[in-house]
Amino acid sequence: MERYDRQIRVHQIGPSGQKRIEQSHVVIIGLGATGSYAAEQLTRAGIGALTLIDSDTVSLTNLQRQTLFDEVDVAHEAFKVEAAAEKLGKINHNVTLNIFPKRFTPELLAQVPAFDLVLDCTDNFTTRDLLNRLACNQGFAFIMASCAGTAGSVMLFDPKNGPCLNCAYPQLKALQARDCDTLGVNTALVPLVSALQISLALKYLIAPADCATDMMAIFDNWQLSLQHFKVQKNRHCPTCENLPAALPxxxxxxxxxxxxxxxxxxxxxxxxxxxxxxxxxxxxxxxxxxxxxxxxxxxxxxxxxxxxxxxxxxxxxxxxxxxxxxxxxxxxxxxxxxxxxxxxx
Ligand SMILES: [Zn+2]
Structure with a gap:
């Protein structure tokens, strides 16, 4: 029996879409709530290769929403990427896993083999800003997923063909200043926002031209509302309109x-x-x-x-x-x- 039978029966995917998924390499930055969920879903979907980047170890407060980890990982103070790789390997041994228990830096990304897409699963705007600068400079696409309280945002950024993160958030510096504030996150919000991010990721891998690069989706799991906002490219954006200076x-x-x-x-x-x-x-x-x-x-x-x-x-x-x-x-x-x-x- 074909392992991915139910997915292949979805006409938007089909055998050719499944083949494309199996040939793709996705980089996940941040293995917190959205990152561990994304890693598990892509592994089940039969992704070809995953690169996982996160320098943290598993702690007790993670267990409320980070589905790949358990109390044994907390007791062992396991690195998130190592604990995740162990579980993902049991879910689907066909997936090639590259893990980096390190902080995300330009030098680290240079060590990652050629990839098709990056998933931004970080919880702070400092790392997100760095990722955006690299995407502008090197011309790759990434999908942001961010959760706070009962609201989450998802957007595909492809700075070659649309606005960048700094176009969407002109107040990026002010957001970075609040990175250390601990925000509450509703447990049920995570899989919902994550599912939007992974839906967009699979669609991008199969049919990139069909994905909007100027649309932000905001989901509120208390209102059960999903809204879309158009994001314009800023002709004076300090990041994507000044490419040589984009990288620190x-x-x-x-x-x-x-x-x-x-x-x-x-x-x-x-x-x-x-x-x-x-x-x-x-x-x-x-x-x-x-x-x-x-x-x-x-x-x-x-x-x-x-x-x-x-x-x-x-x-x-x-x-x-x-x-x-x-x-x-x-x-x-x-x-x-x-x-x-x-x-x-
Ligand atoms: Zn920009």
Whole structure:
């Protein structure tokens, strides 16, 4: 008997849709209430691969709504991703599981194999903002699910083809300031909001062109009401309309101004060699001078020196902010070299 018989009989899915599900890789960020529910449902639906990212261990207050965990996990202080993987493996051994008991960072996402979709199951706007910046910068889609009190919101963000999270929430910074407030969540709200997120995820994997990228659904489980709101792309959005600046710099790389000059200095982590940078410049048809110690060229029309130690000097910038935008642009230009190196090491 075909394991997915009941799902294949749904005409919107059918054998080809099921095949598509089985070939898909979904990344779930956050294995709290919505994340553990999403992981279980996608595993039962026969997803090809799941990557689970969460640095937390299971605690007693999780059990009220996080369905993959139990009191044994609390007693063992198990990492959520490990406890989840153990249970998911028993539900469907065909699913490939990648687990990261770590905090979500750009460096971590770079280690994840090619994926089709990300599910935002975080409980805070700081991580959500970072995910959105990465989605804008790298051009992938993600589906947000957020629950608070008796209301939950679900939306597909595909910044290539529609608004981003910051377009939908212009007050993103103010929301981040409230991340530490502990919000109540109604137990019954979670599976309802989660079901909306997973419905949208399956539809996106099978028929992405049929999914609205400008529609937020808000469900209230006390009113039993479902409302839809149209979200417009903001032409002045500080995130998706300024792509080179969308990503934050790693904390170790901060620009310093050289006293009394308009020159800024910064040092790269995992610096590529002069020859690697020279090759990238040649490919981009950017003229440069090279000696044994450094490369000299223009970046954003101003002089830029790249030293073999990974030092960068940016000249003639009126302030730190503009120098930083220039450096971010360069940083994302050479980043593929760094990632390639990390993989081949
Ligand atoms: Zn935006």
């Amino acid at each position: 710099l790693p904390r170790t790389m901060q620009l310093r101004s050289l006293c009394g000059t308009n020159t800024y200095q910064v040092e790269l982590d995992n610096a590529p060699t002069l020859d690697q940078v020279a090759a990238a410049l040649t490919e981009a048809q950017i003229p440069f001078d090279q000696n044994q110690a450094l490369l000299r060229f223009k970046w954003r029309e101003r002089p830029f020196s790249y030293f073999k130690t990974g030092q960068c000097h940016l000249y003639d910038w009126p302030d730190t902010e503009q120098a930083e935008l220039c450096f971010l642009d360069f940083y994302h230009f050479i980043k593929p070299i760094q990632i390639e190196e990390a993989i081949t090491e």
